[in-house]
Amino acid sequence: MIxxxxxxKNAFRHKLRTSLTVLGIxxxxxxxxxxxxxxxxxxxxxEASSSTRLITRNAVSLVFFLPLSYKEKIxxxxxxxxxxxxxxxxxVYISEKNFFPxxxxxxxxxxxxxxxxxxxxxxxxxxxxxxxxxxxxRKTAKRFGWKKGDIVTLKGTIFPGNWxxxxxxxYRGAQKSTDETQFIFHWNYLNxxxxxxxxxxxxxxxxxxxxxxxxxxxADVAVAIDKMxxxxxxxxxxxxxxxxxxxxxxxxxxxxxxxxxxSIIVIIIIMVVMANTMAMTVRERTGEYAIMKTLGFGGWHxxxxxxxxxxxxxxxxxxxxxxxxxxxAKAFGDSLSQFFPVFVVSERTxxxxxxxxxxxxxxxxxxxxxxxxxxxxxDGLRSIG
Amino acid sequence: MPGGPIVEIRNLKKSxxxxxxxxxVLENITFDIAKGEFIALMGPSGSxxxxxxxxxxxxxxxxxGGIWVGGVDVTSLSETDLASWRAVNxxxxxxxxxxxxxxxxxxxxxxxxxxxxLSKKERRDHAEMALQVVNLSDRxxxxxxxxxxxxxxxxxxxxxxxxxxxxLVADEPTGDLDRVSAADVLDLxxxxxxxxxxxxxxxxxxxxxxxxxxxxxxxxxxxLNDSS
Numbered sequence: 001m002i003x004x005x006x007x008x009k010n011a012f013r014h015k016l017r018t019s020l021t022v023l024g025i026x027x028x029x030x031x032x033x034x035x036x037x038x039x040x041x042x043x044x045x046x047e048a049s050s051s052t053r054l055i056t057r058n059a060v061s062l063v064f065f066l067p068l069s070y071k072e073k074i075x076x077x078x079x080x081x082x083x084x085x086x087x088x089x090x091x092v093y094i095s096e097k098n099f100f101p102x103x104x105x106x107x108x109x110x111x112x113x114x115x116x117x118x119x120x121x122x123x124x125x126x127x128x129x130x131x132x133x134x135x136x137x138r139k140t141a142k143r144f145g146w147k148k149g150d151i152v153t154l155k156g157t158i159f160p161g162n163w164x165x166x167x168x169x170x171y172r173g174a175q176k177s178t179d180e181t182q183f184i185f186h187w188n189y190l191n192x193x194x195x196x197x198x199x200x201x202x203x204x205x206x207x208x209x210x211x212x213x214x215x216x217x218x219a220d221v222a223v224a225i226d227k228m229x230x231x232x233x234x235x236x237x238x239x240x241x242x243x244x245x246x247x248x249x250x251x252x253x254x255x256x257x258x259x260x261x262x263s264i265i266v267i268i269i270i271m272v273v274m275a276n277t278m279a280m281t282v283r284e285r286t287g288e289y290a291i292m293k294t295l296g297f298g299g300w301h302x303x304x305x306x307x308x309x310x311x312x313x314x315x316x317x318x319x320x321x322x323x324x325x326x327x328x329a330k331a332f333g334d335s336l337s338q339f340f341p342v343f344v345v346s347e348r349t350x351x352x353x354x355x356x357x358x359x360x361x362x363x364x365x366x367x368x369x370x371x372x373x374x375x376x377x378x379d380g381l382r383s384i385g
Numbered sequence: 386m387p388g389g390p391i392v393e394i395r396n397l398k399k400s401x402x403x404x405x406x407x408x409x410v411l412e413n414i415t416f417d418i419a420k421g422e423f424i425a426l427m428g429p430s431g432s433x434x435x436x437x438x439x440x441x442x443x444x445x446x447x448x449x450g451g452i453w454v455g456g457v458d459v460t461s462l463s464e465t466d467l468a469s470w471r472a473v474n475x476x477x478x479x480x481x482x483x484x485x486x487x488x489x490x491x492x493x494x495x496x497x498x499x500x501x502x503l504s505k506k507e508r509r510d511h512a513e514m515a516l517q518v519v520n521l522s523d524r525x526x527x528x529x530x531x532x533x534x535x536x537x538x539x540x541x542x543x544x545x546x547x548x549x550x551x552x553l554v555a556d557e558p559t560g561d562l563d564r565v566s567a568a569d570v571l572d573l574x575x576x577x578x579x580x581x582x583x584x585x586x587x588x589x590x591x592x593x594x595x596x597x598x599x600x601x602x603x604x605x606x607x608x609l610n611d612s613s
Binding site: 002003005006009010013287288291292293294295296297298299376377378381 | 436439442444445464465468469470471472473477479483485487488492495496497499500544
């Protein structure tokens, strides 16, 4: 108990220095947590992906279409439960800065295959009945103040023109990782228009969304689908939703790597600052450690006291950093929801924060502990006077 | 009354390296200290008296020769064994008291008892008794900064005796005290020697302090050349 008291008292003996070090660790852990959350947000689509959903797209590139007729063929593949299809619409609301993901999709299949989009039954039915209707995630609805029944006009970037929709439902995500910014409307609505304005683009889809009976058959189904369309005019690549999402992220992998590197550098910097604090602390207390050694306390006692002190400071800074990460992430996520639809501080990030704090405490204590253990009692006593 | 030797020193040599030079500090020291003795080591600055005290107390290493305390060859012990040995056998009194400033007087006295197998209650009893011996029972919850120099030194003495060590070593115990406080501390050390039979080895510059000892030894340039 006395040693514990000594440890805590030592940690706060130089209040200004300890406060500044704690503040430094708080900021570092906050920055580390935010950067890790950004990385997590990058991978949110991967996290939210289902193991029973496959994506079938054109083998050349996602920008090339697939014929709608493939749907019936895919449905024949053993293990397939349901097939839907979508187009990336790329519409903007009023101006380019008002970006959110918008899809023309086969409405019923989309709602069946994405149970994580939670929509009241009445809104679901209203959406399915009206071909000009749309369903929107609650974050986007909140962002633009949209309510059910509102008429919204999107400007097409891939499909030129002004497209008018009636908001029939506002979905919420079943999980924290569910994207609540999407805008979904009927593929038929788009297709009917294309038949008149750009017939060569009609009856085509961007990708098929394939629901399989169980994750175990996913690989076989993917192989079977691609084999079916081999040597056709539009060969396919079928992959799990996760792999599909990862292929998007791989395009921006360099940015993710840089963010990860910066987050590690932040921790290394605070590690050096903390190590300096601990080194100064131990140097100042050389005499006291010598006295304790004189009384019979050994190297392990010194190590415990110094590491404990380092741990107290690092833990305090880490806990404050973690506590501030939540409101900071919320503010950041709210202001940049168009870029990061899911910006949530995950449990994994908290564990990484704690691990970073612990590593800082360990590394900062190593050199001072070594010095204290190596300290010759007579030399230490001479430093007193 | 003093008994057989509790400290035996034979052919002790010690030198320090200063840059490229080796400076001899103690030359061929041989003497015994009887159990229950109160001995003062005197000599000018740099004569090696503190070094000799440190060697006897096992906080410094000899170059050659032997030191036996209570029959244990201190020079043969490893650092870890030496630390354990000090905890049981040596009580230290320093010139500048060397109390831990963030612990109360009671906690400072209890500190060495943490290394013993005593229960919490036993530790409390021992520490209270030690503070009673130095007449500071009413100051046990005070921090060192709230005590006078003399009181701090008495707390340091309580810390030194609380484990009932084989020997007490004191390095200039009155060097930082005014005359009245110094006299109190010396009286207390005298009582510890006479009433409790503690063996005390004291380094001092002060002839008045040395007078309290039964034996005075002089060190000059590392040589023990006189005894009285």
